[in-house]
Structure formats: C-alpha cells, structure tokens
Amino acid sequence: MIIDVHCHVWPDHIAPRVLASRPASLDPVFDGTVAGLLKTMDAAGVQRAAGLGIANAARTVHRTNEFIGSIDRDRLIPFGTVHPDLPVEENLRSLADNGIRGVKLHPLFQELSLADPRVIDIAHGLAEAGVVVITHAGAGGDAAANERGAPRNVMVLHRAVPGLRLIACHYGGYHRLDEAEAEVLGSPVVLETSWPPRLADLEPDRLRAIIRRHGADRMVFGSDWPMADPGAEIATIRSLGLDAAEEGAILGGTLERLLSGPATAASASR
Template sequence: MIIDAHAHVWPDHIAKRVLADRPVGLDARHDGTLDGLRRTMDEAGIDRALTLGIANVPQHVARTNEFIGSVDRTRFVPFGTVHPGLSVEDNLRHLRDNGIPGVKLHPLFQDVSLGDPRVVDLARALAEAGIVVITHAGAGGDAAANERGAPHHLRALADAVPGLAVIACHFGGYHRLAEAERSVVGSRVFLETSWPPTTGDLDRDAVRALIERHGADRVVFGSDWPMTDPGTEIAAVKALGLPPEAERGILGDNLARLLGLQ
C-alpha cells in the first residue's frame, strides 16, 4: 500500500485562484482539485491520500472542514483545520461534526507559531480526542514566518504534549535541515519526506543517514501535492536504497499503522 501523507485540496471554484498565489519558484504541478488528485494517484499507483485543508483565519474553519469532511473516504483520509483564534471547544466541534480524524497546522499561512501557548492548549485537546496532527516545519516565508515554524518550536510542542501524534513535514525542517537534525531527528515525532520542488534534490546519503538515525518506522511518505509530482517523489524514496521493509514502511505501512487504516 502507498499512502501520500501530504496532499492539499481546495473546492474546484477556488483552487486555481489559491495556487496562483504560491511563492515564486514553487509553481504547482497539478490543479489542486479532488478529481485532479484522484487522477494523479491513479497514475502514480497511490492507494490513499491525506487530503489537507487549511483555514488561514478563524472564520474559515467551519467551511473548510465541511469541504474536507465531504471527501470520498475510500481513497481519501480527511485532515481538516483548526485555528487558535477559535475556542478549543469550537475547534473540536467543527472536527467532530464532520468526522475528521486529523488536522493540518501551517504556521506560515495561519500566522501562528508552533510555540504559541494557544497552540499548545489546542494540541492537548487534540491529543485527548485522538486526533492526529500534521504540521509544516521549517522555512518557506519571510523571517517572521520562518520563526513560527522553526524546528525547535516543533520539538517543544511535541515534548509539551507527549500524547500528541504529530507528523512533521519536510523532514522536520524545510530549508532548515541542520536545525531539524539537532531538534527533531531522533525524537518521537514522525517525519514526512516532501521537499518541494522535489526530494530528489537532497543528497541521498544525507537523507538515508537521517532516516537511519531517526528510525525508518517513524518516517512517512508525503508529496506536497499539487506542488510536486507524486510519481517523481515515490521514485526519489526508492532511489535511497533503503532495505525493502523500511521502504515499504515509509511508502505506506507506517502511516497505515498510525492511522489505523486497513
């Protein structure tokens, strides 16, 4: 089984507009719609994908979760959104009402630090509810945004909420890999493999050593669709030359175990 832990989707009528506002140098490879994701999965041989929704502001949380909660669950696993601008109770209600088992945090786009005490309080409630968190980690914006997603904040969050199941995108530190190796690698956090425009740009020996140090059983495949091509990203994982069991785990078995998927 191959599972993509990192696929962003939007309603058809806004996907094109959202993607037109991506950072220079990170042009979308696909259209950001559910139908587009399903076609891509079929082409790449991906069985399931986590469909991620992000509300940049509190007033969009309800509507985003209604959309994410409506996906076809035979192929997609809905990961919705929360925002510390809402009460913990309201955030949980919007997830519960739509049957959503996980959430995506994005310190760059949501203008909130992983070190914010409100995020820690919300993470405690998510952990108690058994809701899995996947978060951007590392750089990708201006200096203030990069600090909000810094690897040391991610590690502090994971340590503050030991019951939280958390997946760190981009090996725990997009364009801050050295800091991620100091702060996150070797922790109980799950690491995710995406690195737009492609993980293949990273040094294979360095990535293999990072995975071996962290433990391949706590690494999961993610493409960051629609910004990358999942087939290319699967090939990049296979090119690492990991033992077959470790490769199978990263490409799907580890995430299936974490989420309780068949």
C-alpha cells in the same frame, strides 16, 4: 499500500485562486482539485492520500472542515483545520461534526506559532480526541514565519503534548535541515519526506543517513501535492537502496499504524 500524507485540496472554484498566489519558486504542477488528486494518485500508483484543508482565518474553519469532511473516503483521508483564534471546544466540535480525525497546521499561511500557548491548548484537546496532527516545519518565506515553524518549536509542541500523534513535514525543517537534524532527529516526532519541488534536490547519502538515524518506523511519505509529483517522489525514495521493510514503512506502513494506533503510538519505542 502506498499512502501520501501530504496533499492539499480545495473546492474546484477556489483552487485556481489559491494556486495563483503561491511563491514563484513553488509553481504548482497539478490543479489542486479532488478530481485532479485522484487522477494523479492513479498515475503514481498511490492507493490512498490525506486530503489537507487549511483555514487561514478563524472565520473559514467551519466551511473548510465541511468541504474536507465531504471528500471521497474510499481513497482519501480527510485532514481538517483548526485555528487558535477559536476556542478549543469550537475547534474540536467542528472536526467532530464532520467526522475528521486528522488536522493540518501551517505556521506560514495561518500565521500561528507551534509554541503559542493557544496552539498547545488545542493540541491537548486533539491528543485527547485521538486526532493525528501534521504540521509544516521549517522555513516560511520571512523571518517571522521562519520562527513560527522553526524545528525547535516543533519540539516545544511535542514536549508540551507528548501524547500528540505529531507529523513534521519536510524532515522537520524545510530549508532548515541542519537545525532539524540537530533538534528533531532521533525524537519521537514522526517525520514526513516531502521537499518541494523535488526530493531529488537533497543528497541521497544525507537522506539515507536521516532515515537510518531517525528510523523508518517514524517516517511517512508525503509529496506536498499539487506542488510536487508523487510519482517522482516515490521513485526517489525507491532509488535510495533502502531495504524492503524500511521502504514499506515509509511508503505506507508507518502511517497506517499511526492512524489506527493509540495516541502514544509515535512515542512507544522511545
């Protein structure tokens, strides 16, 4: 089974506005709607995908989680949102009320630092509730955003809450891959494979080395839909010459284990 852990979705009336504000270097290639995602999944041979919701402000957390909690769960896995401007208990209640067991953090759009004590407090609550967390990691467009999502701050969060099932997007450091290799590779943090707009922009030898050093059992496939094409990203992973076990783990096996296992699953081997 192929599972895409990194797909942003918005209500039909909101998606065009959100995508119109994206950086020119990341022009969307799909429409950002749930129907659009399901159509893309069919074309790419993706059986399941995580639908991610992000509240840029505390006031939109509850309605974002209501929307994400309403998506088709036969094929989509709802990943909701939290915000450090809300109390921990209110964040957790919003997730529980909507039956959500995954969360997306975004240091760029939410203007939160992964090292913020408030974020760490929320992470403790998420870990205790068995919620899986996926976070943007790496560059964010300006110096402040770059700092908030820096690879070293991924590790601050992990070390503060070692029981958190934590997935770091973009190999732990979008456009900061040297730092991610130094800071995050070889750690228990699970790494996600997207590199928009094209994973093929990275050198195949470097990708193979990263996968072999970190371990395919701690790597998950993500496309960053609608900014990238899952079909093309899957083809790039398959072109790397990985063995069947490695490829199977990345394209779905690792995430299945992470979503179903205990809170310590990501660190059990280290």
